[in-house]
Amino acid sequence: MNLHIILLSLIFLSKTQAQDGNQFPGGFRFGVATASYQVEGAWNEDGKGENIWDYLTHNNPGAIDDGFLTGKGENIWDYLTHNNPGAIDDGSNGDIACDSYHKTAEDVELLKDLDVDFYRFSISWSRILPSGHANYINREGVNYYNELIDTLIANDIRPLITMFHWDLPQPLQEIGGWPNPILADLFVDYAKVLFDEFGDRVLEWITFNEPYQICHQGYSEATKAPLYAQDGIGGYLCGHTLLLAHAKTYQLYNESYRETQQGRVGITVNAMWGEPASESEDDATAAENYIQFTFGWFFNPIYASEGDYPSVMRSQIDANSQAEGFQRSRLPSFTQEEIELLKGSSDFLGLNHYSSYECARLTTDETTPSFINDMGVSYTQPDTWEAGASFWLKVYPDGIRKLLNWIKTRYGNPEVMITENGFSYAGNEQDLQDCRRVNYYNVYLEAILAAIVEDECNVTAYTAWSFMDNYEWLRGYTQRFGLYYVDFTDDDRPRTPKMSSRVYSNIISTRAINWTYVPEGFTACDWSTE
Ligand SMILES: *[C@@H]1O[C@H](CO)[C@@H](O)[C@H](O)[C@H]1NC(C)=O
Ligand SMILES: *[C@@H]1O[C@H](CO)[C@@H](O)[C@H](O)[C@H]1NC(C)=O
Ligand SMILES: *[C@@H]1O[C@H](CO)[C@@H](O)[C@H](O)[C@H]1NC(C)=O
Numbered sequence: 001m002n003l004h005i006i007l008l009s010l011i012f013l014s015k016t017q018a019q020d021g022n023q024f025p026g027g028f029r030f031g032v033a034t035a036s037y038q039v040e041g042a043w044n045e046d047g048k049g050e051n052i053w054d055y056l057t058h059n060n061p062g063a064i065d066d067g068f069l070t071g072k073g074e075n076i077w078d079y080l081t082h083n084n085p086g087a088i089d090d091g092s093n094g095d096i097a098c099d100s101y102h103k104t105a106e107d108v109e110l111l112k113d114l115d116v117d118f119y120r121f122s123i124s125w126s127r128i129l130p131s132g133h134a135n136y137i138n139r140e141g142v143n144y145y146n147e148l149i150d151t152l153i154a155n156d157i158r159p160l161i162t163m164f165h166w167d168l169p170q171p172l173q174e175i176g177g178w179p180n181p182i183l184a185d186l187f188v189d190y191a192k193v194l195f196d197e198f199g200d201r202v203l204e205w206i207t208f209n210e211p212y213q214i215c216h217q218g219y220s221e222a223t224k225a226p227l228y229a230q231d232g233i234g235g236y237l238c239g240h241t242l243l244l245a246h247a248k249t250y251q252l253y254n255e256s257y258r259e260t261q262q263g264r265v266g267i268t269v270n271a272m273w274g275e276p277a278s279e280s281e282d283d284a285t286a287a288e289n290y291i292q293f294t295f296g297w298f299f300n301p302i303y304a305s306e307g308d309y310p311s312v313m314r315s316q317i318d319a320n321s322q323a324e325g326f327q328r329s330r331l332p333s334f335t336q337e338e339i340e341l342l343k344g345s346s347d348f349l350g351l352n353h354y355s356s357y358e359c360a361r362l363t364t365d366e367t368t369p370s371f372i373n374d375m376g377v378s379y380t381q382p383d384t385w386e387a388g389a390s391f392w393l394k395v396y397p398d399g400i401r402k403l404l405n406w407i408k409t410r411y412g413n414p415e416v417m418i419t420e421n422g423f424s425y426a427g428n429e430q431d432l433q434d435c436r437r438v439n440y441y442n443v444y445l446e447a448i449l450a451a452i453v454e455d456e457c458n459v460t461a462y463t464a465w466s467f468m469d470n471y472e473w474l475r476g477y478t479q480r481f482g483l484y485y486v487d488f489t490d491d492d493r494p495r496t497p498k499m500s501s502r503v504y505s506n507i508i509s510t511r512a513i514n515w516t517y518v519p520e521g522f523t524a525c526d527w528s529t530e
Contacts, residue, residue, distance in 0.1 A: 021453045024511040028452075029461040030504075031158075032111070032483065033120035033420055035165035035209065037094045038470035040124060042101035046140035049130030051167040052177075052225040053473075057093030063227065064092055064476040092476035098468055098486050099493045101144065108151045110484060110495060111467070115508045118158040120419060120463050121148070122165035122209065125190055128197075132169030134189035142197050149201050159202050160419075160463075162268070163191055163249075165209040166224065166473075173226050179219060179237035187245035188252055195257045203263040205253070206350050206419065207246045210270040211298045215239040220371050224473060232369030233330050236317070240332040243301055243342060250345035267302070268350030268419045271295040272392075273399030273406075274379070277360040286377045287359040289316075291406065293375040301334070301342040303349065303411035308339050317374045324367050330374075348460070349407065352420035355392060356399030357381060386436070389424040389479045390472075395440055397447040404451040404459060413458045418448065422465035427478040432485055435525035437500040442513050449513070464504055468495055499525075 037053045044050075057064060100107055111119050125132065127141035149159050164187070168177060172186060191207070208214065217224035219234030228234050246267050253265045274290035276283040289312055292300070296310040308314070309331065317331040334342070357379035364373055372378075385394035400421070407416060423440035425431040441464065451457040469482035477488050483501035487494050502519030518524045 021449070022512050024449060025452065027460070028511070029117040030508045031116045031118035031120055031160060031461065031463045032114060032467040032504075033463045033465050034098075034100070034467050034470060035122040035162065035167075036124035036127070037097070037165070037167040038466075038472070039098040039100040039121075039468070040127075041094065041096040041099045043093075043095045045101065046127075046144070047130055047138040048124065048141060049126035049132070049138075050170040051124065051126040052170055052173045053094060053167050054126075055170045055173070056225040056227065057095075060227070061093065064474055065478045092471070094471040096493070097471045098495075103493075104144075104148050104151055106495075107467075108148075108155055108157070110497075111152070111157055112155050113497075114483070114501060114505045116157060117508075118160045118204070118461070118463075119152055119467070120160040120162065120206075122162035122167075123194060124167055125164065126167065126169045128193060129169065129190055132172040132186065132190075134186075134193055137193060137197075145198060149198060153201060158204065160204045160206065161194070161198070161202050162206040162209045163187075163194060164207065164214075166214060166218075168225075177219070177226060177228075177238070178215060178241050179230075179234055181241050181244070184241050184245040184248060188248045191249040192252060195253060195261070199257055199261040199263060203261075205263065205265045206268045207249050207265065208242060209268050209419075210352060211239055211242050211267075212294050213270060215242060216294075216371060232317075232320075232371050232374060235371060236331045239297060240334075243298065244338060247302075247338070247342045247345045251341060264347035266346045266348040266350050266417070267298070268352055269295055269298045270352035270354075270420070271403060272354070272379075273356035273396070273403040274359045274377075275356055275396075275399065275402075277358040277380075282361040283359060286361045288312075289375055290357065290359045290377045290379060291403075293371075293377070296410075299349065299411065301339070302344070302346050303414055305412075307343040308334060313374075316376065320369070320374050324369060326369075330369055346414075348415045348417045349411070350419040351403075351407070351416050352465075353400050353403060353418065354390075354421060354423075355381070355385075355394050356396040388436075388440075389426040389429075390475070393424055395423075395443065397443040400444055401447040401451045401455070404448070404457040405455055408455070408457045413456075416457065416459045417461040417463070418459060419461075419463045420465040421463070422481045424472075424479040424481050427469075427476075427480055429480070430485075431480060432496060432498050433522055433525075434498045434500050437498070438503045438525060439527070441500060441504060441507070442515060445507065445513050 043054050130138050152159050213224055215238035216235040219228045219238045220231045222229040250265050274287035276287040292310040292312050300310045301307055318329045321329045359377050359379045362376050362378040366373055381394045385396050387394050421444055423437045452459050466481040468484040469480040469486040472479045484495040485498055499522040506517050
């Protein structure tokens with residue numbers, strides 16, 4: 001073959017590849033994700049400080065489901081009504097978790113075996129800055145992450161680092177946590193340490209994982225540490241600090257690091273798609289408001305051309321606050337300068353997505369502050385959607401395609417990186433032949449591919465949650481999201497590949513979904529029942 005023909009066939013190949021609706025485009029990247037508290041263990045080793053999950057699980061273990069280990073099962077509503085700190089001492093925790101702190105080499109081998117382009121993990125703030133403050137840096141914590149980063153890079157796997165995935169240092173909780181505005185500056189101090197220590201090798205940063213879960217669930221609804229129930233108040237104060245912490249961190253990177261380190265900084269928000277429960281105008285509005293209150297809350301200030309909180313949040317929370325007799329709105333206001341600082345402060349839109357809701361208008365004459373009343377939406381999932389083990393996780397792949405289109409329309413088609421997506425089995429299920437998880441990945445990736453190829457949504461990466469089974473917050477070890485099975489009753493925490501790990505690996509190497517692919521050592525799934 002002469003050079004001319006080689007060149008022509010190369011052009012032909014890349015064209016057919018680009019036009020093949022069954023294949024992910026060249027340059028599209030695949031990864032897997034975890035978070036520090038959920039996998040690392042080593043909670044008090046090598047100088048690490050205490051964080052809010054160490055504190056919660058040690059002092060209030062009754063809040064954690066641990067059904068399959070102890071026979072006891074508690075749900076979040078039991079917890080809310082029975083909250084009984086310190087009374088129960090057999091709840092599970094992340095003290096050891098997957099013991100990833102001691103398994104860097106083994107875990108990177110598994111990542112290599114998956115053939116991922118990147119590994120998304122989070123840094124434990126308390127491991128780097130034991131008191132939460134940047135006056136003292138724990139070198140042993142820095143060494144651990146240096147080794148992980150270097151081992152990943154040596155194996156051609158890019159680190160995608162989350163700076164904060166829910167494990168706030170306990171001393172910062174004791175000065176109020178995220179509702180205290182000083183936390184924005186303390187976070188920037190922490191981020192600066194990370195850029196200084198790791199930024200020479202890390203090209204992609206996520207400041208926060210899931211602000212809605214951190215703020216609404218942590219400070220309004222009491223379903224995540226620190227389990228505060230300041231409904232309609234704590235969540236908004238937390239969100240305000242967190243957005244400013246993000247924007248200031250972005251500004252710091254943009255002004256002082258981007259030129260030398262050449263990396264990118266983004267933020268990840270979790271969003272359910274909101275489907276109208278009926279054809280009525282009211283329910284269409286309810287669905288839109290659901291997305292604005294849970295997703296727009298954090299992305300409108302960054303991506304909408306006008307910036308600031310979504311106008312529907314501003315108007316409804318202001319009106320409710322006034323009707324309830326408050327002297328000022330429960331939703332704080334940004335200054336004009338802060339609005340400008342936030343606008344455009346993300347190099348990619350990080351999206352975590354698992355499921356959808358059907359939304360209907362909610363009217364109530366309650367006069368106590370409440371996020372749900374502010375939003376004015378009730379949301380449910382139909383029984384006809386297949387259910388995962390998590391009460392909020394039902395399979396509706398159209399939801400992600402619609403959500404990606406919503407982002408494209410509202411925010412001008414920014415680059416989206418899907419930073420989590422996955423399916424849970426109950427913790428006591430030996431789920432190595434995990435056909436329902438394989439089905440989930442296949443149908444969601446098909447929907448994402450359609451959004452890219454047919455709808456021209458600007459999606460550049462996909463991350464499976466999770467690399468391995470891990471500590472599922474208040475659910476303890478009772479729910480498994482992993483591509484690898486972890487035996488938490490074995491001191492050595494052995495990892496065993498599930499069928500989904502092989503199927504995902506095949507998707508990565510072929511860039512395509514193949515329903516008939518049966519990995520070695522597994523049997524074919526019966527898709528007629530799906
Ligand atoms: C980042 O810095 C560049 C160069 O200083 C500036 O032009 C740009 O506006 C900054 N971006 C944001 C979003 O602040
Ligand atoms: C995708 O996003 C990137 C980064 O914002 C942008 O440069 C590019 O133009 C976008 N692509 C499309 C097709 O809109
Ligand atoms: C899908 O997998 C089957 C079984 O391994 C294989 O025979 C077939 O060639 C694959 N299809 C594609 C398009 O790769």
